[in-house]
Each structure stands twice: as structure tokens, then as C-alpha cells.
Amino acid sequence: MLLNLLEWFMDDSSPANWEEVASRWVITAIVIAVLGAGVIFAFKAFRKSMAEIAKKKIWTRGQTWLLILVGIFPIFLTLLAIWYFDDDFSNYAKIGGLLKGTLLAWFLYVLLMAVGHLVSPWRRELI
Amino acid sequence: MKHVFVAIGGSGTKVAEALVRLLAVGFPTRKDDNGHLTSAGDTLQIWRVDPDRSSGASEDLNQALQEYRRLQSCLSDNDETRTLAQSSWSMDIETKVRHLHPLDLPKDGAEDNAAKSLRGVLDSRHQRGGQSIPSSNALLAPFFETKDLDVQIDRGFYQKPFIGSAIMSIFAKSLEDDSTPGGRAAGLTAFSNTPTNFFLCGSLHGGTGACGVPVMGSFLKSRKDQNAGWGWRIGGCLLAPYVTPPNPPFGALAEGVEFNEGDVGQYIERFGNEPAFIGMTHEEKHQLVKQILQGFYADPEDMEARAKQGLAFYRDHSADYFDELYLVGKPNPNKLKVWSNGGVTQRNPLNSAEMVSALAALNFFARAGTGNEKSYVIGSSAADVPAEDMRLSHLPSYQVGGTEIDAEKVFLASALMNHLVINQIPWQNVRASVKDFELCRFYDDKEQRVGVDQPSFTEALRLISNSLVSLVRENTGDNPTGWNNRDAQEMWKYLSPDPVSVKDVETKLGKKMFGSEAKGENVLGMSTVKFTTQDFGKWCPAGDQFTRGEYLRTVWNKISDRCQTQLGG
Numbered sequence: 024m025l026l027n028l029l030e031w032f033m034d035d036s037s038p039a040n041w042e043e044v045a046s047r048w049v050i051t052a053i054v055i056a057v058l059g060a061g062v063i064f065a066f067k068a069f070r071k072s073m074a075e076i077a078k079k080k081i082w083t084r085g086q087t088w089l090l091i092l093v094g095i096f097p098i099f100l101t102l103l104a105i106w107y108f109d110d111d112f113s114n115y116a117k118i119g120g121l122l123k124g125t126l127l128a129w130f131l132y133v134l135l136m137a138v139g140h141l142v143s144p145w146r147r148e149l150i
Numbered sequence: 151m152k153h154v155f156v157a158i159g160g161s162g163t164k165v166a167e168a169l170v171r172l173l174a175v176g177f178p179t180r181k182d183d184n185g186h187l188t189s190a191g192d193t194l195q196i197w198r199v200d201p202d203r204s205s206g207a208s209e210d211l212n213q214a215l216q217e218y219r220r221l222q223s224c225l226s227d228n229d230e231t232r233t234l235a236q237s238s239w240s241m242d243i244e245t246k247v248r249h250l251h252p253l254d255l256p257k258d259g260a261e262d263n264a265a266k267s268l269r270g271v272l273d274s275r276h277q278r279g280g281q282s283i284p285s286s287n288a289l290l291a292p293f294f295e296t297k298d299l300d301v302q303i304d305r306g307f308y309q310k311p312f313i314g315s316a317i318m319s320i321f322a323k324s325l326e327d328d329s330t331p332g333g334r335a336a337g338l339t340a341f342s343n344t345p346t347n348f349f350l351c352g353s354l355h356g357g358t359g360a361c362g363v364p365v366m367g368s369f370l371k372s373r374k375d376q377n378a379g380w381g382w383r384i385g386g387c388l389l390a391p392y393v394t395p396p397n398p399p400f401g402a403l404a405e406g407v408e409f410n411e412g413d414v415g416q417y418i419e420r421f422g423n424e425p426a427f428i429g430m431t432h433e434e435k436h437q438l439v440k441q442i443l444q445g446f447y448a449d450p451e452d453m454e455a456r457a458k459q460g461l462a463f464y465r466d467h468s469a470d471y472f473d474e475l476y477l478v479g480k481p482n483p484n485k486l487k488v489w490s491n492g493g494v495t496q497r498n499p500l501n502s503a504e505m506v507s508a509l510a511a512l513n514f515f516a517r518a519g520t521g522n523e524k525s526y527v528i529g530s531s532a533a534d535v536p537a538e539d540m541r542l543s544h545l546p547s548y549q550v551g552g553t554e555i556d557a558e559k560v561f562l563a564s565a566l567m568n569h570l571v572i573n574q575i576p577w578q579n580v581r582a583s584v585k586d587f588e589l590c591r592f593y594d595d596k597e598q599r600v601g602v603d604q605p606s607f608t609e610a611l612r613l614i615s616n617s618l619v620s621l622v623r624e625n626t627g628d629n630p631t632g633w634n635n636r637d638a639q640e641m642w643k644y645l646s647p648d649p650v651s652v653k654d655v656e657t658k659l660g661k662k663m664f665g666s667e668a669k670g671e672n673v674l675g676m677s678t679v680k681f682t683t684q685d686f687g688k689w690c691p692a693g694d695q696f697t698r699g700e701y702l703r704t705v706w707n708k709i710s711d712r713c714q715t716q717l718g719g
Contacts, residue, residue, distance in 0.1 A: 073663065075657075075661055075669065076574070076660050076683045077574065077586050077587070077683040077686065077687045078574055078576045080586050081576045081583045082582065083578075084582075144585050145582075147582040147584065148582045
């Protein structure tokens with residue numbers, strides 16, 4: 024089951040170490056998603072604490088979703104860079120693996136951002 | 151505490167208008183249970199004693215009261231039908247002025263006291279009953295000239311207090327009886343056993359004020375002395391000359407020179423289109439020409455002498471009627487451009503002296519005192535106060551419960567409150583703001599109230615702004631108010647919706663990048679205040695059942711507590 028799942032992230036599973044490459048790729052996607060969520064949260068907290076006017080500390084729902092949307096681009100770019108500079112990823116995961124890894128990272132990132140807002144005092148800025 | 155402001159004549163009425171506007175702006179008279187400065191909890195009635203029923207000053211006062219009623223309704227339950235304008239923002243005011251017309255005298259029949267002249271009143275029964283009733287002419291002749299007896303007095307007493315005092319005395323006596331027109335209007339029975347501050351205000355040099363203040367003071371004093379346990383206090387404010395009118399379109403005839411109807415017609419033909427006659431019927435023009443020719447108008451040359459005579463009269467006869475007596479005037483009175491002899495055409499903007507007099511009333515209502523029972527105080531402004539160029543910092547301060555009330559700081563607090571509530575509350579995003587704005591926490595479980603409260607706050611603050619602007623309207627050639635323009639200009643920055651002004655104020659309310667200190671000070675004249683919008687967000691009355699008026703009063707107190715006078719001021 025787990026192997027099948029890992030294989031889904033690889034376009035070419037013929038090499039002997041494809042399982043190790045797939046695991047590294049998935050873990051990379053997860054770490055980038057978590058880091059991305061952390062950085063975006065930190066950015067928002069920084070912007071709020073730097074607001075000179077109290078009113079400007081308040082984010083609307085639209086602003087919050089926009090920020091989450093903006094966060095998916097650096098996640099993709101980071102994954103793309105890692106995928107490009109790591110021969111194993113570009114040779115075996117290939118384009119299909121890149122897209123699937125990115126989808127996983129985005130899903131995780133959005134989930135973390137949503138849950139993070141919901142359990143923090145900022146939940147009214149999201150829903 | 152119950153207060154009654156007795157506005158006597160046109161000047162007294164203008165001071166009443168200034169008082170209503172000061173209360174609208176937020177001037178306090180007491181401290182509430184939480185130690186907050188407020189005027190809410192007190193009640194005010196305005197009595198207007200003036201034979202001039204349709205004066206411009208009366209219309210201005212009514213306008214101020216209508217705005218006050220709307221303000222109070224916006225800050226309470228939006229009910230504008232009540233006569234008593236009440237909210238937790240400021241004093242309850244009966245918005246229907248009690249008009250005490252000195253010519254509404256008790257009647258012994260339909261024709262009794264019907265003619266609006268001195269003879270019409272003092273010789274009424276003879277004129278009505280014919281020869282069967284002896285005329286009082288013989289008794290009146292040593293005291294009054296024929297023209298004094300016959301002049302129409304339904305527009306005032308034209309700087310002739312000796313005409314008005316006879317009428318006023320009869321009228322004051324009638325107030326004792328609740329069945330007379332005056333007695334019904336005043337309703338003095340309701341003040342039995344009720345501690346009340348009566349404050350009388352009128353001019354020292356005019357006609358109605360000069361005769362009305364001492365006569366009404368004497369009447370109230372005698373009632374007070376008869377009922378020492380009722381807790382009445384009587385204060386008074388006398389307005390010495392502070393504006394001088396221009397000369398009338400033509401002068402009075404010399405003493406003893408007669409004129410006939412043809413002469414009057416010629417004057418109407420020649421001067422009938424002058425501003426002083428605009429809006430008058432031919433009959434009214436006829437009356438006015440006669441009054442001018444006979445010298446029944448406010449002569450600027452005589453004002454100072456009349457004021458001196460009035461002061462001497464108070465010194466010798468009337469000062470004892472009052473627990474506190476204030477005198478307000480200007481060494482160099484402002485000069486009016488348009489001449490008027492009363493009536494609805496006499497519309498003047500509020501003058502700085504009228505605001506000073508209204509502050510005297512607040513001083514009296516707040517029991518700040520001017521000395522003790524065994525002493526008196528001769529207060530005087532600094533010699534360098536410019537009569538035509540006053541600043542808010544020149545205004546006298548008073549004390550409420552040990553706290554100094556500085557008018558300039560009150561103006562700054564109210565103007566800045568206007569900016570904060572309109573521009574700094576995230577009205578469109580209340581749900582997300584509960585962490586940073588206590589007011590938004592209040593709306594957390596009653597979000598539908600925002601739709602009612604926001605427009606109510608906006609309208610209330612518009613009305614407060616109106617009063618702020620009216621009180622310090624800038625001095626222009628046509629409208630001499632006595633104010634330097636700078637205060638109005640500086641204050642406008644806080645009231646204006648202009649984005650540049652809003653940004654300017656907002657920048658100073660912003661916090662520094664590191665730390666929680668505000669970036670700058672907001673200033674009005676010599677007064678400054680420094681805090682951030684983050685501080686503002688925390689200001690809210692305790693509990694979850696407060697009114698809009700309580701919220702504004704809390705914010706106002708927080709700002710007021712932080713106001714300071716600039717060093718070197």
C-alpha cells in the first residue's frame with residue numbers, strides 16, 4: 024500500500040533505489056510545505072506586529088486567503104529548484120513526480136494554514 | 151442635579167445656545183460613580199424671558215436644541231420624539247424652551263394688557279373701561295415721556311430698562327401663580343423641595359437683560375428665602391458690551407422735534423430697501439422708522455455709559471440676590487456690520503464672550519465656586535487677551551470634583567474622539583477585530599447591532615462637530631466672532647473627512663516601530679495629547695450592556711486624561 028503510494032510520485036520506478044528516491048521526494052515535499060506554512064505565518068505575524076495603526080493589524084478574509092494563495096508560489100519554486108538540482112528527482116521522478124509532489128506540498132500547506140488559523144486568535148480572519 | 155438657565159433678552163439667548171453647544175461637545179459638570187467626568191445625570195431647562203418672540207437668537211437656540219435632541223437620540227435609543235433629550239453622553243435637556251413672554255401678563259378680560267406698549271399695560275384698565283376707570287397717566291407722567299409710554303415693546307425694550315422693569319416686575323409677580331401664562335410656562339411648583347441651580351443671564355447695557363436679570367433675580371431670591379430648605383442656588387452672568395452694532399440707516403431726531411406720518415412715509419421710501427428693513431411688511435417698516443426717529447434702538451455711543459449705570463445698580467441693589475455673579479465683557483467690543491433692531495433679522499454668530507458666559511454657567515452648575523460666602527473674587531483675564539483674536543487657551547477654566555476643566559483640552563478631546571470613532575474603528579470587519587478592539591468584542595455576539603450603531607455614531611459625531619465648529623467660527627468681517635482663525639483650522643484637521651487630514655492625524659497616532667510609544671503628538675493650540683490607536687482599541691466601558699453614549703464618554707475621558715499643556719504654554 025505504502026509502496027504503491029510512493030510509486031505514484033515516480034514517473035520511472037525502474038531503478039533499484041526508486042523507493043529511497045521516492046521517500047526522499049515525499050519527505051522533501053512535506054518539509055517544504057511545513058516550512059512554507061511556518062514562513063507565511065511568521066510573515067503575517069510580523070506584518071501585524073509592525074502595523075502602526077491598530078486597524079491595519081486586522082486582516083480581512085480576502086487578505087488572508089490571498090496570502091495563503093501567494094504562499095503556494097514559493098513552495099512550487101522551492102520544490103522545482105530542489106527537483107532540478109537533484110539528479111535522482113529529475114531523472115526518476117521526472118515532470119509527473121514534480122507535479123504530484125507539488126500537489127502534495129500545496130495540499131499540506133493549505134491544510135496547515137487553515138488549521139493554524141482555526142486554532143489561533145486569527146480564526147475570524149479566515150472564516 | 152436640576153439646572154435652570156434663564157436666558158433674558160437676545161444676549162442671554164445667545165449664551166443659552168452656547169451652553170447647549172458646549173454640553174453637546176462634552177463639557178462636564180460632575181463626576182459619575184466611576185470618577186469619570188460627565189454632565190449626564192444632570193437635567194437642564196431653558197427659560198427664555200424676552201418680549202421679542204421671533205428673534206434670530208431664539209431661532210438659533212431652537213436649532214441648537216433640535217441638534218442636541220438628535221445627538222442624544224443617536225447616543226441612546228434613536229427615539230427622537232421625546233422632549234427631554236437624554237443619553238449617557240451628556241446632560242438631559244428639555245428641548246422645548248420655556249418661553250416666558252413678559253407681555254403675556256395676567257388678564258382681567260380679553261382686552262386687558264392686550265396693547266404691547268407701556269401705556270397699554272400700565273393704563274390698560276382705563277383704556278379698556280373708558281372714563282369710569284381713572285387713568286394712571288398722572289402717575290406715569292413724572293416717570294415716562296409720552297414716546298416711552300407708546301413705543302411698541304414686543305421686540306424688546308431698546309436699551310431702555312426703565313421701560314422694561316415695570317413690565318418685568320408685573321410679569322415676575324405673575325410667576326407665583328401657576329394659572330397665569332407666565333406661571334404655567336415656568337411651572338415653579340415643580341421646583342418645590344427640589345435642589346435647583348438657577349442661572350440668569352442677560353446684558354448689562356441692553357433693555358430686556360438689564361431690567362430682567364435684577365427683577366427675575368429678586369423674584370427667585372425672595373422665593374428661595376421663603377423656602378430655605380429647598381436647596382436653591384441663584385447665579386447670574388451680566389454681559390457688558392462685547393459687540394457694538396453699526397449706526398442705524400438714519401439717526402434719531404433731536405429731542406423735541408416732531409414728525410408726522412408723511413415724514414415716516416418719506417423715510418420708508420428712502421430707506422425701506424436697506425438690509426435692516428428686508429423681510430418686513432409695510433406696517434413693520436412704519437413701526438421701525440418711528441422707533442429709530444424716536445431713538446428707540448441700541449445706540450453704540452451709549453452702551454458703555456449704560457453698562458456703568460447697570461453695574462452701579464447691581465452694586466447698590468441687586469448683587470445680594472445672587473449666590474454667584476459673573477461679569478463678562480470686552481474692553482474693545484467686536485463691531486457688527488449689519489444693523490438690526492431685533493426680530494428675526496437679528497442673526498449673529500456665536501461670539502467668544504458668549505462662550506465665556508456659558509462657561510460661567512458651567513462653573514456655577516459644577517459648584518466650582520468663585521470664593522466663599524464671606525468673600526468675593528474679582529477675576530480678570532490677562533490684559534493681553536485680544537478681543538478680536540481670542541484663542542481657546544484664553545478661555546477661563548473651571549473645576550469639576552477637583553479636576554481642572556480646560557476648554558482647549560475639551561475641544562481637543564472631542565475633536566480627536568470624532569476622528570477615532572469614525573476613522574479608526576474597523577467597522578467593516580468587526581468579527582476579526584475582537585482581539586485588538588474591546589468595542590468589537592462587545593459586538594461579538596450581537597453583530598447585527600453594528601448596522602445600527604455605526605450610522606448612529608457617525609450622525610452623533612457629525613452633530614458634535616457642528617457644535618465644535620459653531621462655537622469657534624472664524625472671525626470674518628461680516629461675522630465678528632472674536633476668535634482667531636487658527637483654532638478652527640487646527641480643529642478642522644480632526645473633523646475633516648479629507649484623506650490628507652485623516653492621514654496626518656493617523657500618522658501621529660501610529661506606534662513607533664520598536665516599542666509601544668506613539669509616533670507623535672496631536673495638538674490644538676497649547677494642548678497636546680499622545681497615545682496610539684492600539685491604546686484606543688482597549689478603551690471600552692466595562693460590562694456588555696453599555697450604550698453608545700457611555701462608550702463615547704469613556705473614550706472622551708481616556709483622551710481627556712492624557713491631554714497636557716505644552717511646556718512654555
